[in-house]
Amino acid sequence: MEQPDQPLFALFLQQQPQLQQAAEAVAAANQWQDKYRLLMQAGKLLPQLPPQWQQDAARVSGCESAVWLYHLQQQQRHLYLADSDARVVRGLIALLLAGINNASATELAAFSAETYFAHLGLAGQLSPSRSNGLYAIVDMMKNLSK
Amino acid sequence: MSRSPIRQQFPILNQMMGSYPLCYLDNAATSQKPERVIQAMDDYYRRYNANVHRGSYQLSATATSAFEAVRRQLQQFIHAAHPQEVIFTHGTTEALNLLAYGLNKHIKPGDRILVDSTAHHANLVPWQQLAQRCGAELIAIPLTDELRLDRQALRTLLQQPTRLVALNHVSNVLGTVNDIAALAQEIRAAGAICVVDGAQAIGHLPVDVQQLGCDFYAFSGHKMYGPTGVGVLWGRLPLLATLEPMLTGGEMIKTVSFTQTEFGELPFRLEAGTPPIAEVIGLGAAIDFLNSVDRNNAQQQEQQLLQQLQQQLAALPGITLYGAHADNRGAIAFNLAGEHHQDVGILLDQQGVAIRCGHHCAMPLMDAMGLKGCCRVSLGIYSNADDITRFIQALRTTITLLTGE
Numbered sequence: 001m002e003q004p005d006q007p008l009f010a011l012f013l014q015q016q017p018q019l020q021q022a023a024e025a026v027a028a029a030n031q032w033q034d035k036y037r038l039l040m041q042a043g044k045l046l047p048q049l050p051p052q053w054q055q056d057a058a059r060v061s062g063c064e065s066a067v068w069l070y071h072l073q074q075q076q077r078h079l080y081l082a083d084s085d086a087r088v089v090r091g092l093i094a095l096l097l098a099g100i101n102n103a104s105a106t107e108l109a110a111f112s113a114e115t116y117f118a119h120l121g122l123a124g125q126l127s128p129s130r131s132n133g134l135y136a137i138v139d140m141m142k143n144l145s146k
Numbered sequence: 147m148s149r150s151p152i153r154q155q156f157p158i159l160n161q162m163m164g165s166y167p168l169c170y171l172d173n174a175a176t177s178q179k180p181e182r183v184i185q186a187m188d189d190y191y192r193r194y195n196a197n198v199h200r201g202s203y204q205l206s207a208t209a210t211s212a213f214e215a216v217r218r219q220l221q222q223f224i225h226a227a228h229p230q231e232v233i234f235t236h237g238t239t240e241a242l243n244l245l246a247y248g249l250n251k252h253i254k255p256g257d258r259i260l261v262d263s264t265a266h267h268a269n270l271v272p273w274q275q276l277a278q279r280c281g282a283e284l285i286a287i288p289l290t291d292e293l294r295l296d297r298q299a300l301r302t303l304l305q306q307p308t309r310l311v312a313l314n315h316v317s318n319v320l321g322t323v324n325d326i327a328a329l330a331q332e333i334r335a336a337g338a339i340c341v342v343d344g345a346q347a348i349g350h351l352p353v354d355v356q357q358l359g360c361d362f363y364a365f366s367g368h369k370m371y372g373p374t375g376v377g378v379l380w381g382r383l384p385l386l387a388t389l390e391p392m393l394t395g396g397e398m399i400k401t402v403s404f405t406q407t408e409f410g411e412l413p414f415r416l417e418a419g420t421p422p423i424a425e426v427i428g429l430g431a432a433i434d435f436l437n438s439v440d441r442n443n444a445q446q447q448e449q450q451l452l453q454q455l456q457q458q459l460a461a462l463p464g465i466t467l468y469g470a471h472a473d474n475r476g477a478i479a480f481n482l483a484g485e486h487h488q489d490v491g492i493l494l495d496q497q498g499v500a501i502r503c504g505h506h507c508a509m510p511l512m513d514a515m516g517l518k519g520c521c522r523v524s525l526g527i528y529s530n531a532d533d534i535t536r537f538i539q540a541l542r543t544t545i546t547l548l549t550g551e
Protein backbone atom coordinates (compact mmCIF):
# COMPACT_ATOMS: atom_id res chain seq x y z
CA MET A 1 0.00 0.00 0.00
CA GLU A 2 1.23 3.45 -0.92
CA GLN A 3 1.43 5.72 2.09
CA PRO A 4 2.23 9.27 3.22
CA ASP A 5 5.86 10.37 3.62
CA GLN A 6 7.61 11.03 6.91
CA PRO A 7 6.76 14.79 7.10
CA LEU A 8 3.04 14.09 7.50
CA PHE A 9 3.78 11.70 10.37
CA ALA A 10 5.96 14.42 11.88
CA LEU A 11 3.08 16.88 11.60
CA PHE A 12 0.88 14.54 13.66
CA LEU A 13 3.69 14.02 16.17
CA GLN A 14 4.13 17.79 16.60
CA GLN A 15 0.66 17.89 18.16
CA GLN A 16 1.59 15.36 20.83
CA PRO A 17 1.96 17.85 23.75
CA GLN A 18 -1.41 19.48 23.00
CA LEU A 19 -3.07 16.07 22.57
CA GLN A 20 -1.74 14.93 25.91
CA GLN A 21 -3.03 18.10 27.55
CA ALA A 22 -6.40 17.51 25.93
CA ALA A 23 -6.43 13.93 27.24
CA GLU A 24 -5.77 15.17 30.74
CA ALA A 25 -8.61 17.64 30.42
CA VAL A 26 -10.96 14.83 29.32
CA ALA A 27 -9.84 12.73 32.29
CA ALA A 28 -10.48 15.64 34.66
CA ALA A 29 -13.99 16.44 33.36
CA ASN A 30 -16.86 15.07 35.43
CA GLN A 31 -19.95 15.59 33.28
CA TRP A 32 -20.37 13.51 30.15
CA GLN A 33 -21.22 16.68 28.18
CA ASP A 34 -17.87 18.21 29.17
CA LYS A 35 -16.01 15.01 28.39
CA TYR A 36 -17.49 14.79 24.91
CA ARG A 37 -17.04 18.49 24.20
CA LEU A 38 -13.36 18.21 25.14
CA LEU A 39 -13.03 14.95 23.24
CA MET A 40 -14.34 16.54 20.06
CA GLN A 41 -12.08 19.55 20.61
CA ALA A 42 -9.14 17.13 20.90
CA GLY A 43 -10.13 15.77 17.50
CA LYS A 44 -9.72 19.24 16.05
CA LEU A 45 -6.08 19.29 17.16
CA LEU A 46 -5.31 16.50 14.70
CA PRO A 47 -4.02 17.64 11.31
CA GLN A 48 -6.49 16.94 8.50
CA LEU A 49 -5.63 13.83 6.53
CA PRO A 50 -5.26 15.08 2.93
CA PRO A 51 -8.01 13.65 0.69
CA GLN A 52 -5.53 11.62 -1.39
CA TRP A 53 -4.79 9.56 1.71
CA GLN A 54 -8.41 8.80 2.48
CA GLN A 55 -7.92 5.50 0.70
CA ASP A 56 -10.08 2.43 1.05
CA ALA A 57 -6.92 0.34 1.44
CA ALA A 58 -6.07 2.26 4.64
CA ARG A 59 -9.55 1.93 6.15
CA VAL A 60 -9.96 0.12 9.41
CA SER A 61 -12.83 -2.33 9.05
CA GLY A 62 -15.29 -2.72 11.87
CA CYS A 63 -16.05 0.97 12.22
CA GLU A 64 -19.40 2.48 11.22
CA SER A 65 -17.62 5.71 10.30
CA ALA A 66 -14.67 5.82 7.92
CA VAL A 67 -11.34 5.50 9.76
CA TRP A 68 -8.00 5.69 7.92
CA LEU A 69 -4.81 4.59 9.64
CA TYR A 70 -1.13 4.67 8.56
CA HIS A 71 1.99 3.51 10.35
CA LEU A 72 5.69 4.36 10.01
CA GLN A 73 8.55 2.87 11.98
CA GLN A 74 11.34 5.38 12.64
CA GLN A 75 14.36 4.01 14.47
CA GLN A 76 12.76 2.07 17.31
CA ARG A 77 9.59 4.22 17.44
CA HIS A 78 6.16 3.58 15.92
CA LEU A 79 4.49 6.61 14.38
CA TYR A 80 0.84 6.73 13.40
CA LEU A 81 -1.48 9.03 11.61
CA ALA A 82 -5.19 8.49 11.52
CA ASP A 83 -8.43 10.29 10.78
CA SER A 84 -12.17 9.71 10.70
CA ASP A 85 -15.16 11.36 9.08
CA ALA A 86 -17.03 11.33 12.42
CA ARG A 87 -16.29 13.80 15.21
CA VAL A 88 -16.46 11.49 18.20
CA VAL A 89 -14.27 8.85 16.56
CA ARG A 90 -11.80 11.54 15.46
CA GLY A 91 -11.68 12.65 19.09
CA LEU A 92 -11.13 9.09 20.29
CA ILE A 93 -8.30 8.75 17.76
CA ALA A 94 -6.73 11.97 19.07
CA LEU A 95 -6.81 10.61 22.63
CA LEU A 96 -5.45 7.27 21.47
CA LEU A 97 -2.53 8.98 19.71
CA ALA A 98 -1.89 11.04 22.84
CA GLY A 99 -1.47 7.70 24.63
CA ILE A 100 0.59 5.65 22.18
CA ASN A 101 1.97 7.65 19.28
CA ASN A 102 5.76 7.42 19.06
CA ALA A 103 5.82 4.38 21.37
CA SER A 104 8.39 1.60 21.33
CA ALA A 105 7.35 -1.95 20.51
CA THR A 106 7.56 -2.84 24.20
CA GLU A 107 5.38 0.12 25.19
CA LEU A 108 2.86 -0.75 22.48
CA ALA A 109 2.67 -4.36 23.61
CA ALA A 110 2.14 -3.24 27.19
CA PHE A 111 -0.48 -0.63 26.26
CA SER A 112 -3.94 -1.50 27.51
CA ALA A 113 -6.65 0.47 25.78
CA GLU A 114 -9.12 -0.61 28.48
CA THR A 115 -6.98 0.85 31.27
CA TYR A 116 -6.18 3.98 29.29
CA PHE A 117 -9.78 4.84 28.38
CA ALA A 118 -10.99 3.89 31.87
CA HIS A 119 -8.50 6.47 33.17
CA LEU A 120 -10.04 9.02 30.79
CA GLY A 121 -13.49 8.12 32.11
CA LEU A 122 -14.54 6.76 28.70
CA ALA A 123 -14.60 3.04 29.47
CA GLY A 124 -18.08 2.72 28.00
CA GLN A 125 -16.73 3.67 24.59
CA LEU A 126 -14.56 0.59 24.39
CA SER A 127 -16.97 -2.31 24.52
CA PRO A 128 -16.32 -4.47 21.45
CA SER A 129 -19.93 -4.26 20.30
CA ARG A 130 -19.74 -0.49 19.93
CA SER A 131 -19.93 0.66 16.37
CA ASN A 132 -17.17 3.24 16.88
CA GLY A 133 -14.65 0.46 16.29
CA LEU A 134 -12.11 1.70 18.83
CA TYR A 135 -11.06 -1.88 19.51
CA ALA A 136 -10.50 -2.43 15.81
CA ILE A 137 -8.32 0.70 15.61
CA VAL A 138 -6.18 -0.35 18.59
CA ASP A 139 -5.80 -3.89 17.19
CA MET A 140 -4.82 -2.48 13.81
CA MET A 141 -2.23 -0.17 15.42
CA LYS A 142 -0.68 -3.07 17.29
CA ASN A 143 -0.73 -5.30 14.20
CA LEU A 144 0.92 -2.66 12.02
CA SER A 145 3.78 -2.40 14.51
CA LYS A 146 4.65 -6.10 14.26
CA MET B 147 -44.27 9.27 34.47
CA SER B 148 -47.46 7.78 33.11
CA ARG B 149 -47.24 4.03 32.74
CA SER B 150 -49.96 2.48 30.67
CA PRO B 151 -51.03 -1.12 31.34
CA ILE B 152 -49.31 -2.15 28.09
CA ARG B 153 -45.99 -0.60 29.07
CA GLN B 154 -46.11 -2.20 32.51
CA GLN B 155 -45.94 -5.62 30.88
CA PHE B 156 -42.42 -4.95 29.58
CA PRO B 157 -39.98 -5.31 32.50
CA ILE B 158 -36.91 -4.15 30.53
CA LEU B 159 -38.30 -0.67 29.89
CA ASN B 160 -38.21 0.35 33.53
CA GLN B 161 -34.48 0.91 33.98
CA MET B 162 -31.81 3.59 34.06
CA MET B 163 -28.93 3.90 31.62
CA GLY B 164 -26.46 5.63 33.93
CA SER B 165 -28.32 8.67 35.19
CA TYR B 166 -30.90 8.69 32.38
CA PRO B 167 -34.02 6.53 32.10
CA LEU B 168 -33.88 4.12 29.16
CA CYS B 169 -35.60 5.58 26.10
CA TYR B 170 -35.85 2.63 23.72
CA LEU B 171 -36.52 3.76 20.17
CA ASP B 172 -34.89 0.97 18.14
CA ASN B 173 -38.00 -1.15 17.75
CA ALA B 174 -37.40 -1.69 14.05
CA ALA B 175 -34.26 -3.62 15.00
CA THR B 176 -36.03 -5.64 17.66
CA SER B 177 -38.99 -5.10 19.94
CA GLN B 178 -38.91 -5.75 23.67
CA LYS B 179 -40.69 -8.76 25.19
CA PRO B 180 -43.66 -8.70 27.55
CA GLU B 181 -43.55 -10.66 30.79
CA ARG B 182 -45.84 -13.38 29.42
CA VAL B 183 -43.41 -14.20 26.57
CA ILE B 184 -40.50 -14.50 28.99
CA GLN B 185 -42.63 -16.64 31.31
CA ALA B 186 -43.90 -18.91 28.55
CA MET B 187 -40.35 -19.77 27.48
CA ASP B 188 -39.23 -20.22 31.06
CA ASP B 189 -42.24 -22.44 31.72
CA TYR B 190 -41.47 -24.61 28.69
CA TYR B 191 -37.92 -25.27 29.86
CA ARG B 192 -38.99 -25.85 33.46
CA ARG B 193 -42.04 -28.03 32.85
CA TYR B 194 -42.21 -29.67 29.44
CA ASN B 195 -38.97 -29.42 27.48
CA ALA B 196 -38.93 -32.32 25.02
CA ASN B 197 -38.39 -32.71 21.31
CA VAL B 198 -41.52 -32.34 19.24
CA HIS B 199 -43.31 -34.62 16.75
CA ARG B 200 -41.57 -37.86 17.63
CA GLY B 201 -41.76 -38.72 21.29
CA SER B 202 -43.82 -41.65 22.51
CA TYR B 203 -44.06 -40.12 25.96
CA GLN B 204 -46.27 -37.53 27.64
CA LEU B 205 -43.71 -34.74 27.89
CA SER B 206 -43.13 -34.78 24.15
CA ALA B 207 -46.87 -34.89 23.51
CA THR B 208 -47.31 -31.77 25.69
CA ALA B 209 -44.48 -29.97 23.87
CA THR B 210 -45.85 -31.01 20.47
CA SER B 211 -49.37 -29.78 21.21
CA ALA B 212 -48.07 -26.47 22.53
CA PHE B 213 -45.84 -26.11 19.46
CA GLU B 214 -48.55 -26.99 16.95
CA ALA B 215 -51.08 -24.79 18.75
CA VAL B 216 -48.87 -21.81 17.88
CA ARG B 217 -49.01 -22.76 14.20
CA ARG B 218 -52.81 -22.54 14.39
CA GLN B 219 -52.59 -19.28 16.35
CA LEU B 220 -50.41 -17.86 13.58
CA GLN B 221 -52.79 -19.19 10.95
CA GLN B 222 -55.58 -17.18 12.57
CA PHE B 223 -53.37 -14.18 13.24
CA ILE B 224 -52.51 -13.71 9.55
CA HIS B 225 -55.68 -15.39 8.18
CA ALA B 226 -53.89 -18.21 6.40
CA ALA B 227 -56.15 -20.76 4.73
CA HIS B 228 -54.43 -23.80 6.28
CA PRO B 229 -52.10 -24.37 9.26
CA GLN B 230 -49.59 -26.10 6.97
CA GLU B 231 -49.17 -22.83 5.09
CA VAL B 232 -47.32 -21.54 8.16
CA ILE B 233 -43.68 -22.62 7.93
CA PHE B 234 -41.55 -22.00 11.00
CA THR B 235 -38.12 -20.55 10.26
CA HIS B 236 -35.47 -18.82 12.34
CA GLY B 237 -36.57 -15.42 11.11
CA THR B 238 -37.38 -13.39 8.01
CA THR B 239 -33.88 -13.85 6.61
CA GLU B 240 -34.15 -17.64 6.70
CA ALA B 241 -37.71 -17.50 5.40
CA LEU B 242 -36.66 -15.52 2.31
CA ASN B 243 -33.57 -17.64 1.77
CA LEU B 244 -35.48 -20.90 1.92
CA LEU B 245 -38.02 -19.42 -0.48
CA ALA B 246 -35.38 -18.20 -2.95
CA TYR B 247 -33.62 -21.57 -2.79
CA GLY B 248 -36.92 -23.41 -3.05
CA LEU B 249 -37.75 -21.59 -6.29
CA ASN B 250 -34.55 -22.75 -8.05
CA LYS B 251 -36.47 -24.88 -10.51
CA HIS B 252 -39.04 -22.16 -11.20
CA ILE B 253 -36.49 -19.69 -12.54
CA LYS B 254 -35.03 -20.08 -16.02
CA PRO B 255 -32.19 -18.24 -17.76
CA GLY B 256 -33.33 -14.79 -18.86
CA ASP B 257 -36.26 -14.66 -16.40
CA ARG B 258 -36.79 -11.29 -14.78
CA ILE B 259 -36.96 -10.74 -11.01
CA LEU B 260 -38.03 -7.29 -9.77
CA VAL B 261 -36.98 -6.09 -6.33
CA ASP B 262 -38.17 -3.11 -4.28
CA SER B 263 -35.47 -0.39 -4.08
CA THR B 264 -36.13 0.00 -0.36
CA ALA B 265 -35.60 -3.74 0.25
CA HIS B 266 -33.67 -4.87 3.30
CA HIS B 267 -30.64 -6.92 2.23
CA ALA B 268 -32.56 -10.02 3.42
CA ASN B 269 -35.11 -9.40 0.65
CA LEU B 270 -32.50 -8.55 -1.96
CA VAL B 271 -29.40 -10.72 -1.61
CA PRO B 272 -31.31 -14.07 -1.75
CA TRP B 273 -32.93 -12.94 -5.05
CA GLN B 274 -29.58 -11.77 -6.38
CA GLN B 275 -28.12 -15.18 -5.53
CA LEU B 276 -31.10 -16.94 -7.13
CA ALA B 277 -30.69 -14.81 -10.26
CA GLN B 278 -26.98 -15.66 -10.40
CA ARG B 279 -27.66 -19.40 -9.93
CA CYS B 280 -30.35 -19.48 -12.60
CA GLY B 281 -29.05 -16.89 -15.08
CA ALA B 282 -32.01 -14.61 -14.38
CA GLU B 283 -32.02 -10.83 -14.49
CA LEU B 284 -32.46 -8.81 -11.29
CA ILE B 285 -34.09 -5.41 -11.74
CA ALA B 286 -34.61 -2.65 -9.15
CA ILE B 287 -38.11 -1.13 -9.05
CA PRO B 288 -37.49 2.64 -9.07
CA LEU B 289 -38.63 5.02 -6.34
CA THR B 290 -40.47 8.30 -6.82
CA ASP B 291 -38.93 11.58 -5.61
CA GLU B 292 -40.94 11.04 -2.40
CA LEU B 293 -39.08 7.75 -1.89
CA ARG B 294 -42.21 5.71 -2.48
CA LEU B 295 -42.32 2.74 -4.85
CA ASP B 296 -42.93 4.11 -8.36
CA ARG B 297 -46.14 2.31 -9.32
CA GLN B 298 -46.12 3.59 -12.88
CA ALA B 299 -42.57 2.33 -13.34
CA LEU B 300 -43.59 -1.06 -11.90
CA ARG B 301 -46.52 -1.22 -14.33
CA THR B 302 -44.14 -0.56 -17.21
CA LEU B 303 -41.72 -3.22 -15.95
CA LEU B 304 -44.58 -5.73 -15.66
CA GLN B 305 -45.43 -5.28 -19.34
CA GLN B 306 -42.52 -7.61 -20.05
CA PRO B 307 -42.69 -11.20 -18.79
CA THR B 308 -41.67 -11.26 -15.12
CA ARG B 309 -41.26 -14.33 -12.91
CA LEU B 310 -41.15 -12.79 -9.45
CA VAL B 311 -41.53 -9.48 -7.65
CA ALA B 312 -40.12 -9.01 -4.11
CA LEU B 313 -41.61 -6.13 -2.14
CA ASN B 314 -41.33 -4.53 1.25
CA HIS B 315 -44.57 -4.21 3.16
CA VAL B 316 -43.05 -1.47 5.36
CA SER B 317 -39.54 -0.08 4.77
CA ASN B 318 -37.21 -0.79 7.71
CA VAL B 319 -35.39 2.50 7.08
CA LEU B 320 -38.06 5.01 6.06
CA GLY B 321 -41.24 3.49 7.45
CA THR B 322 -42.94 3.96 4.07
CA VAL B 323 -45.81 1.54 3.40
CA ASN B 324 -46.52 -0.28 0.14
CA ASP B 325 -50.17 -0.85 -0.78
CA ILE B 326 -49.66 -4.60 -1.07
CA ALA B 327 -53.29 -5.41 -1.85
CA ALA B 328 -53.21 -3.24 -4.97
CA LEU B 329 -49.66 -4.14 -6.00
CA ALA B 330 -50.12 -7.89 -5.53
CA GLN B 331 -53.18 -7.83 -7.77
CA GLU B 332 -51.25 -6.21 -10.61
CA ILE B 333 -48.22 -8.43 -10.07
CA ARG B 334 -50.20 -11.68 -10.06
CA ALA B 335 -52.29 -10.54 -13.01
CA ALA B 336 -49.00 -10.14 -14.88
CA GLY B 337 -48.22 -13.79 -14.08
CA ALA B 338 -45.46 -13.12 -11.54
CA ILE B 339 -45.02 -14.51 -8.04
CA CYS B 340 -45.49 -11.79 -5.41
CA VAL B 341 -43.23 -12.05 -2.33
CA VAL B 342 -43.59 -9.66 0.59
CA ASP B 343 -41.13 -8.97 3.41
CA GLY B 344 -43.43 -8.24 6.32
CA ALA B 345 -40.78 -7.98 9.04
CA GLN B 346 -41.52 -4.30 9.71
CA ALA B 347 -45.28 -4.55 9.20
CA ILE B 348 -46.25 -7.44 11.45
CA GLY B 349 -45.89 -5.45 14.68
CA HIS B 350 -47.50 -2.28 13.32
CA LEU B 351 -50.29 -3.21 10.89
CA PRO B 352 -53.06 -5.77 10.77
CA VAL B 353 -51.78 -8.47 8.41
CA ASP B 354 -54.40 -10.49 6.54
CA VAL B 355 -52.79 -12.51 3.78
CA GLN B 356 -56.17 -13.13 2.13
CA GLN B 357 -56.79 -9.42 1.87
CA LEU B 358 -53.17 -8.66 0.87
CA GLY B 359 -53.40 -11.24 -1.91
CA CYS B 360 -49.66 -11.91 -2.26
CA ASP B 361 -48.17 -15.38 -2.77
CA PHE B 362 -45.61 -15.39 0.05
CA TYR B 363 -45.25 -13.34 3.22
CA ALA B 364 -42.29 -13.52 5.61
CA PHE B 365 -41.85 -12.10 9.10
CA SER B 366 -39.86 -12.43 12.34
CA GLY B 367 -41.13 -13.17 15.83
CA HIS B 368 -38.76 -10.76 17.54
CA LYS B 369 -40.23 -7.71 15.83
CA MET B 370 -43.72 -8.55 17.14
CA TYR B 371 -42.81 -8.75 20.85
CA GLY B 372 -41.79 -12.40 20.57
CA PRO B 373 -38.36 -14.01 20.96
CA THR B 374 -35.44 -13.89 18.53
CA GLY B 375 -34.67 -17.04 16.55
CA VAL B 376 -38.16 -17.69 15.23
CA GLY B 377 -39.95 -16.44 12.15
CA VAL B 378 -42.54 -17.48 9.60
CA LEU B 379 -42.79 -18.06 5.90
CA TRP B 380 -46.39 -18.08 4.80
CA GLY B 381 -47.20 -19.21 1.27
CA ARG B 382 -50.17 -20.33 -0.78
CA LEU B 383 -50.34 -24.08 -0.36
CA PRO B 384 -50.06 -25.11 -4.05
CA LEU B 385 -46.95 -22.93 -4.50
CA LEU B 386 -45.40 -23.93 -1.17
CA ALA B 387 -45.77 -27.56 -2.20
CA THR B 388 -43.51 -26.96 -5.22
CA LEU B 389 -40.59 -25.55 -3.20
CA GLU B 390 -37.38 -27.57 -3.19
CA PRO B 391 -36.25 -27.91 0.47
CA MET B 392 -33.12 -25.89 1.26
CA LEU B 393 -32.41 -27.92 4.37
CA THR B 394 -32.69 -31.68 4.39
CA GLY B 395 -32.30 -34.19 7.20
CA GLY B 396 -34.42 -35.05 10.20
CA GLU B 397 -38.13 -34.26 10.63
CA MET B 398 -38.67 -33.46 6.93
CA ILE B 399 -38.62 -36.97 5.45
CA LYS B 400 -41.09 -39.76 4.84
CA THR B 401 -38.64 -42.60 4.10
CA VAL B 402 -34.86 -42.68 3.82
CA SER B 403 -32.57 -45.36 2.43
CA PHE B 404 -28.99 -45.14 1.19
CA THR B 405 -30.24 -45.07 -2.37
CA GLN B 406 -32.99 -42.47 -2.07
CA THR B 407 -35.11 -40.27 0.18
CA GLU B 408 -38.76 -39.40 -0.04
CA PHE B 409 -39.55 -36.02 1.46
CA GLY B 410 -42.44 -35.65 3.89
CA GLU B 411 -45.52 -33.46 3.70
CA LEU B 412 -45.90 -29.75 4.41
CA PRO B 413 -45.16 -28.03 6.69
CA PHE B 414 -42.48 -30.49 7.85
CA ARG B 415 -40.73 -30.90 4.50
CA LEU B 416 -39.59 -27.28 4.83
CA GLU B 417 -38.72 -27.55 8.54
CA ALA B 418 -35.72 -29.89 8.69
CA GLY B 419 -34.11 -30.46 12.06
CA THR B 420 -35.28 -29.67 15.56
CA PRO B 421 -37.20 -26.40 15.42
CA PRO B 422 -36.73 -23.53 17.87
CA ILE B 423 -39.38 -24.96 20.21
CA ALA B 424 -39.11 -22.54 23.14
CA GLU B 425 -39.07 -19.63 20.70
CA VAL B 426 -42.19 -20.86 18.90
CA ILE B 427 -43.94 -21.16 22.26
CA GLY B 428 -42.72 -17.66 23.15
CA LEU B 429 -44.11 -16.40 19.84
CA GLY B 430 -47.46 -17.93 20.76
CA ALA B 431 -47.41 -15.90 23.97
CA ALA B 432 -46.58 -12.77 21.93
CA ILE B 433 -49.71 -13.38 19.84
CA ASP B 434 -51.70 -13.82 23.06
CA PHE B 435 -50.29 -10.47 24.15
CA LEU B 436 -51.25 -8.77 20.87
CA ASN B 437 -54.71 -10.33 20.99
CA SER B 438 -55.12 -9.10 24.57
CA VAL B 439 -54.78 -5.43 23.63
CA ASP B 440 -57.09 -3.28 21.55
CA ARG B 441 -54.82 -3.39 18.52
CA ASN B 442 -56.77 -0.85 16.49
CA ASN B 443 -56.52 1.62 19.30
CA ALA B 444 -52.85 0.82 19.98
CA GLN B 445 -51.98 1.21 16.30
CA GLN B 446 -53.85 4.49 16.12
CA GLN B 447 -51.98 5.84 19.14
CA GLU B 448 -48.65 4.67 17.74
CA GLN B 449 -49.51 6.39 14.48
CA GLN B 450 -50.28 9.65 16.25
CA LEU B 451 -46.98 9.46 18.12
CA LEU B 452 -45.15 8.84 14.86
CA GLN B 453 -46.75 11.88 13.25
CA GLN B 454 -45.97 14.07 16.28
CA LEU B 455 -42.40 12.86 16.20
CA GLN B 456 -42.13 13.61 12.46
CA GLN B 457 -43.37 17.15 13.08
CA GLN B 458 -41.16 17.81 16.10
CA LEU B 459 -38.08 16.43 14.34
CA ALA B 460 -38.72 18.45 11.21
CA ALA B 461 -38.91 21.62 13.32
CA LEU B 462 -35.39 21.15 14.77
CA PRO B 463 -32.53 23.14 13.22
CA GLY B 464 -30.47 21.23 10.63
CA ILE B 465 -32.60 18.09 10.70
CA THR B 466 -33.62 16.51 7.39
CA LEU B 467 -36.24 13.75 7.30
CA TYR B 468 -36.23 11.17 4.51
CA GLY B 469 -39.41 9.89 2.90
CA ALA B 470 -41.49 11.00 5.89
CA HIS B 471 -45.21 10.72 5.12
CA ALA B 472 -48.22 10.80 7.42
CA ASP B 473 -49.15 7.23 6.46
CA ASN B 474 -45.71 5.77 7.32
CA ARG B 475 -45.43 3.15 10.03
CA GLY B 476 -43.00 2.63 12.85
CA ALA B 477 -39.84 4.38 11.72
CA ILE B 478 -38.42 7.78 10.80
CA ALA B 479 -35.09 8.29 9.03
CA PHE B 480 -33.16 11.52 9.46
CA ASN B 481 -29.76 13.21 9.46
CA LEU B 482 -28.29 16.30 11.07
CA ALA B 483 -26.79 18.59 8.43
CA GLY B 484 -23.00 18.35 8.21
CA GLU B 485 -22.75 15.76 10.98
CA HIS B 486 -22.04 12.05 10.87
CA HIS B 487 -25.03 9.85 11.78
CA GLN B 488 -22.78 7.85 14.12
CA ASP B 489 -21.92 10.94 16.18
CA VAL B 490 -25.62 11.61 16.68
CA GLY B 491 -26.16 8.01 17.84
CA ILE B 492 -23.21 8.04 20.26
CA LEU B 493 -24.29 11.30 21.90
CA LEU B 494 -27.92 10.16 22.19
CA ASP B 495 -26.68 6.95 23.78
CA GLN B 496 -24.96 9.00 26.49
CA GLN B 497 -28.46 10.21 27.40
CA GLY B 498 -30.08 6.78 27.55
CA VAL B 499 -31.65 7.06 24.08
CA ALA B 500 -31.37 3.94 21.93
CA ILE B 501 -31.73 4.51 18.19
CA ARG B 502 -30.00 2.97 15.19
CA CYS B 503 -27.47 4.80 13.02
CA GLY B 504 -25.95 3.29 9.89
CA HIS B 505 -26.98 1.87 6.54
CA HIS B 506 -29.75 -0.25 8.10
CA CYS B 507 -29.00 -3.24 5.84
CA ALA B 508 -30.30 -1.24 2.89
CA MET B 509 -27.14 -0.08 1.09
CA PRO B 510 -28.83 0.30 -2.33
CA LEU B 511 -31.41 2.62 -0.74
CA MET B 512 -28.59 4.65 0.88
CA ASP B 513 -26.92 4.88 -2.55
CA ALA B 514 -30.19 5.99 -4.15
CA MET B 515 -30.54 8.71 -1.49
CA GLY B 516 -26.85 9.66 -1.87
CA LEU B 517 -26.15 8.96 1.81
CA LYS B 518 -23.43 7.08 3.70
CA GLY B 519 -26.02 6.32 6.31
CA CYS B 520 -28.66 7.90 8.49
CA CYS B 521 -30.26 7.83 11.91
CA ARG B 522 -33.47 5.90 12.43
CA VAL B 523 -35.85 6.28 15.32
CA SER B 524 -38.55 3.60 15.57
CA LEU B 525 -41.57 3.12 17.81
CA GLY B 526 -43.23 0.18 19.49
CA ILE B 527 -46.59 -0.55 21.06
CA TYR B 528 -45.31 0.71 24.46
CA SER B 529 -43.79 3.96 23.14
CA ASN B 530 -45.35 7.02 24.76
CA ALA B 531 -45.23 10.81 24.83
CA ASP B 532 -42.44 10.71 27.45
CA ASP B 533 -40.23 8.81 25.00
CA ILE B 534 -40.82 11.48 22.38
CA THR B 535 -40.10 14.32 24.82
CA ARG B 536 -36.92 12.65 26.10
CA PHE B 537 -35.72 11.88 22.60
CA ILE B 538 -36.29 15.42 21.32
CA GLN B 539 -34.62 16.88 24.42
CA ALA B 540 -31.63 14.55 24.01
CA LEU B 541 -31.40 15.41 20.32
CA ARG B 542 -31.38 19.14 21.13
CA THR B 543 -28.48 18.54 23.54
CA THR B 544 -26.74 16.51 20.82
CA ILE B 545 -27.19 19.26 18.24
CA THR B 546 -25.75 21.82 20.66
CA LEU B 547 -22.76 19.62 21.43
CA LEU B 548 -22.02 18.90 17.77
CA THR B 549 -22.66 22.29 16.24
CA GLY B 550 -22.38 24.74 19.12
CA GLU B 551 -18.67 24.56 19.65
